[in-house]
Amino acid sequence: MTAPLHDARRGTPDTQQGMRRRNLSRVMHTVAAEGPLSRAAVATRIGLTRAAVSTLVDELIRAGLLDELGPERPGRTGRGRPGSALAVSGRGPAGIGAEVGVDHLAVCAVDLRGEVRARAVQWSDNRGRAPKPVTEELAALVDQVAGEAHKAGLRPAGLAVAVPGLVERGTGMVVRAPNLDWRDTDLAELLAGELPVTVDNEANFGALAELWLGDATPPDFVHVSAEIGIGAAVVVDGRLLRGTRGFAGELGHVPVRPEGPKCRCGGRGCLEQYAGVEAVLRAAGLGPGEGRVGLLADRAAEGDKDVRRALRGAGTALGIALTGAVNLLDPHTVVLGGALSRLAPWLLPALERELGSRTARLACGVAVSRLGPEGPLLGAAHSVVRAVLDDPAMVANGV
Amino acid sequence: MTAPLHDARRGTPDTQQGMRRRNLSRVMHTVAAEGPLSRAAVATRIGLTRAAVSTLVDELIRAGLLDELGPERPGRTGRGRPGSALAVSGRGPAGIGAEVGVDHLAVCAVDLRGEVRARAVQWSDNRGRAPKPVTEELAALVDQVAGEAHKAGLRPAGLAVAVPGLVERGTGMVVRAPNLDWRDTDLAELLAGELPVTVDNEANFGALAELWLGDATPPDFVHVSAEIGIGAAVVVDGRLLRGTRGFAGELGHVPVRPEGPKCRCGGRGCLEQYAGVEAVLRAAGLGPGEGRVGLLADRAAEGDKDVRRALRGAGTALGIALTGAVNLLDPHTVVLGGALSRLAPWLLPALERELGSRTARLACGVAVSRLGPEGPLLGAAHSVVRAVLDDPAMVANGV
Numbered sequence: 127m128t129a130p131l132h133d134a135r136r137g138t139p140d141t142q143q144g145m146r147r148r149n150l151s152r153v154m155h156t157v158a159a160e161g162p163l164s165r166a167a168v169a170t171r172i173g174l175t176r177a178a179v180s181t182l183v184d185e186l187i188r189a190g191l192l193d194e195l196g197p198e199r200p201g202r203t204g205r206g207r208p209g210s211a212l213a214v215s216g217r218g219p220a221g222i223g224a225e226v227g228v229d230h231l232a233v234c235a236v237d238l239r240g241e242v243r244a245r246a247v248q249w250s251d252n253r254g255r256a257p258k259p260v261t262e263e264l265a266a267l268v269d270q271v272a273g274e275a276h277k278a279g280l281r282p283a284g285l286a287v288a289v290p291g292l293v294e295r296g297t298g299m300v301v302r303a304p305n306l307d308w309r310d311t312d313l314a315e316l317l318a319g320e321l322p323v324t325v326d327n328e329a330n331f332g333a334l335a336e337l338w339l340g341d342a343t344p345p346d347f348v349h350v351s352a353e354i355g356i357g358a359a360v361v362v363d364g365r366l367l368r369g370t371r372g373f374a375g376e377l378g379h380v381p382v383r384p385e386g387p388k389c390r391c392g393g394r395g396c397l398e399q400y401a402g403v404e405a406v407l408r409a410a411g412l413g414p415g416e417g418r419v420g421l422l423a424d425r426a427a428e429g430d431k432d433v434r435r436a437l438r439g440a441g442t443a444l445g446i447a448l449t450g451a452v453n454l455l456d457p458h459t460v461v462l463g464g465a466l467s468r469l470a471p472w473l474l475p476a477l478e479r480e481l482g483s484r485t486a487r488l489a490c491g492v493a494v495s496r497l498g499p500e501g502p503l504l505g506a507a508h509s510v511v512r513a514v515l516d517d518p519a520m521v522a523n524g525v
Numbered sequence: 526m527t528a529p530l531h532d533a534r535r536g537t538p539d540t541q542q543g544m545r546r547r548n549l550s551r552v553m554h555t556v557a558a559e560g561p562l563s564r565a566a567v568a569t570r571i572g573l574t575r576a577a578v579s580t581l582v583d584e585l586i587r588a589g590l591l592d593e594l595g596p597e598r599p600g601r602t603g604r605g606r607p608g609s610a611l612a613v614s615g616r617g618p619a620g621i622g623a624e625v626g627v628d629h630l631a632v633c634a635v636d637l638r639g640e641v642r643a644r645a646v647q648w649s650d651n652r653g654r655a656p657k658p659v660t661e662e663l664a665a666l667v668d669q670v671a672g673e674a675h676k677a678g679l680r681p682a683g684l685a686v687a688v689p690g691l692v693e694r695g696t697g698m699v700v701r702a703p704n705l706d707w708r709d710t711d712l713a714e715l716l717a718g719e720l721p722v723t724v725d726n727e728a729n730f731g732a733l734a735e736l737w738l739g740d741a742t743p744p745d746f747v748h749v750s751a752e753i754g755i756g757a758a759v760v761v762d763g764r765l766l767r768g769t770r771g772f773a774g775e776l777g778h779v780p781v782r783p784e785g786p787k788c789r790c791g792g793r794g795c796l797e798q799y800a801g802v803e804a805v806l807r808a809a810g811l812g813p814g815e816g817r818v819g820l821l822a823d824r825a826a827e828g829d830k831d832v833r834r835a836l837r838g839a840g841t842a843l844g845i846a847l848t849g850a851v852n853l854l855d856p857h858t859v860v861l862g863g864a865l866s867r868l869a870p871w872l873l874p875a876l877e878r879e880l881g882s883r884t885a886r887l888a889c890g891v892a893v894s895r896l897g898p899e900g901p902l903l904g905a906a907h908s909v910v911r912a913v914l915d916d917p918a919m920v921a922n923g924v
Binding site (some may be wrong): 302380393458468 | 572573602743745746757759761766767768769770771772773774777778779780781782783790791792793816820833845846848849850852853854855856857869883884885887902
């Protein structure tokens with residue numbers, strides 16, 4: 127049947143005020159995606175009158191969210207008084223993204239135009255460290271980046287933090303981050319300060335980055351990434367599938383061989399036992415340690431037969447687990463991101479052979495992310511920017 | 526971050542007209558879910574003024590979608606002039622649902638109150654029959670049921686047809702229905718008549734029935750059903766997950782043992798090879814044929830050891846495949862529906878043991894549908910009813 131016009135259960139009344147807020151958002155999204163645009167062009171694109179759009183635009187300019195670039199060349203606007211091109215402000219709110227990695231901390235500031243305006247990285251082995259000292263170091267990096275953003279005329283609007291672990295939906299509690307050895311950690315509370323804080327799984331932010339910043343990313347895809355374990359995130363109809371508790375996307379624990387080796391999750395023969403970085407190192411006869419993904423990529427590029435065989439095995443296991451995912455989700459594409467994007471040349475042939483032969487009728491494509499390991503950090507910062515575009519009235523004083 | 530107020534990419538402008546249509550829908554849904562209700566009670570629930578609600582209600586009464594039950598007892602409305610309770614009309618639009626089964630055709634009419642007002646079933650072996658004679662028989666049943674609905678004062682508003690096969694999203698084309706031996710069949714065109722026709726997979730309609738009619742069904746669940754093959758449908762945040770082409774939910778082809786027996790899908794060791802009705806019959810030493818689910822249930826109830834062993838094996842395989850689904854989707858519950866609900870007593874122990882030991886940290890529940898084999902037919906009819914509630918202006922002449 128036709129898609130419902132709304133979700134009646136949400137219960138938010140449809141008022142003039144709500145309509146105005148939604149239309150402010152439509153203007154911001156349109157200019158962000160296609161600007162610079164004249165008021166007339168915005169009106170055409172969102173289907174409102176030019177007068178209605180002008181009122182909305184004036185509010186957004188007063189709030190510092192849109193800039194007027196000055197009169198356009200005559201002829202471009204067609205008729206009437208010369209239009210003035212509108213652009214999203216490069217001096218308005220900014221999103222601060224942060225990442226807690228196993229071997230690094232990173233922070234960046236992104237403006238409403240999507241440009242990275244400041245960043246900071248600190249390399250350190252965070253495995254087994256208590257959350258408090260780690261978040262203290264992270265907070266110092268956030269202060270540094272937010273300070274730079276302020277100097278550039280930006281107003282940080284929020285902080286979003288990517289972590290490698292299960293994050294509870296709604297509360298943002300880090301329920302389990304096995305590679306950091308954290309459990310039930312309230313990162314938002316530890317980082318509480320001037321900025322509102324949200325916390326999410328790094329694979330989720332990686333997938334959102336792919337959706338928002340990727341080249342022609344389809345609205346339905348499975349994003350597979352790896353740091354130590356295997357992470358994944360599922361995007362359906364342009365929205366992240368979070369699951370009841372927020373734990374969706376645990377591709378690493380899909381059974382590949384049900385009687386296979388025991389996994390720390392309690393299961394047996396999970397994908398992580400075959401395609402996790404540590405499993406691949408083991409299969410290649412190498413020990414664990416820092417920078418191992420780079421080592422695997424270098425050795426594979428040099429033609430090391432053991433490493434190539436290990437990566438073929440990992441690709442096969444990925445293909446089997448993804449066969450399940452493709453049958454259940456019917457995504458347009460599987461995107462290999464994060465550390466896997468570096469190993470793609472040696473994973474892909476086996477992965478595509480396995481997936482292709484098992485799911486020929488579903489014809490799901492496989493692609494490699496251009497964002498690579500940058501995805502989660504960018505996704506975090508952009509999530510703050512998107513929230514501003516989605517509801518400009520929330521950050522705009524006086525709007 | 527906060528949920529976006531809207532999806533800017535849809536591009537539909539937010540106009541007075543759109544707002545009125547959404548608010549008409551809110552009133553209909555509220556009265557359908559909680560009625561009879563006074564105008565004041567509706568206003569409180571949807572957060573609009575009593576005056577605004579009265580205007581909307583008057584339109585819906587004129588259009589024959591709501592009934593005024595007469596003045597309420599004094600005291601119930603509190604103050605002001607006595608309110609009049611509103612109820613969804615039992616003489617308004619009706620949804621016609623139809624089901625093409627392997628061994629039967631069924632049609633029913635459901636009114637806006639959700640009551641089945643007419644139904645017809647015809648038993649026949651449809652395997653390998655051409656689509657045309659089958660749809661001619663189905664059309665005759667539809668005419669019969671629609672005629673009865675008309676006599677009861679109802680106006681059929683649409684026909685929704687459930688089929689056991691892959692249905693293409695958007696077009697409603699039956700791309701593949703292996704158990705009927707249909708391919709690329711445009712059922713909507715074959716059934717074209719006075720009523721608008723929609724076509725969907727029977728597992729999808731079964732899951733929607735569970736969502737709309739089940740006892741406290743959560744908004745995130747995986748619905749598993751079986752006729753000959755294994756079907757499933759995934760509901761996320763109260764919406765059916767359809768996938769890019771409309772083929773999501775193919776649990777039957779999730780690999781259970783990657784080197785297992787060949788499957789007609791091109792894969793190996795798919796769930797259907799272990800838990801499909803034909804596989805269970807084979808494992809129990811029984812041949813294929815009609816009414817085999819009933820036979821399995823009867824034999825299992827009598828204590829037949831071969832049948833019970835075969836069902837335990839099927840339950841184990843279901844548990845392994847569902848481990849993958851639970852890790853990827855993090856559903857609140859797995860619901861066994863369709864033919865599986867009859868076999869649940871003998872499937873469940875092995876299924877729950879396998880799923881529980883492999884996904885302990887995700888704590889997903891398992892439930893058995895009360896709707897059973899009725900689900901897809903009811904889901905189809907209710908999908909038409911929901912479309913009317915979602916946008917009453919579309920069917921209401923003069924509104």
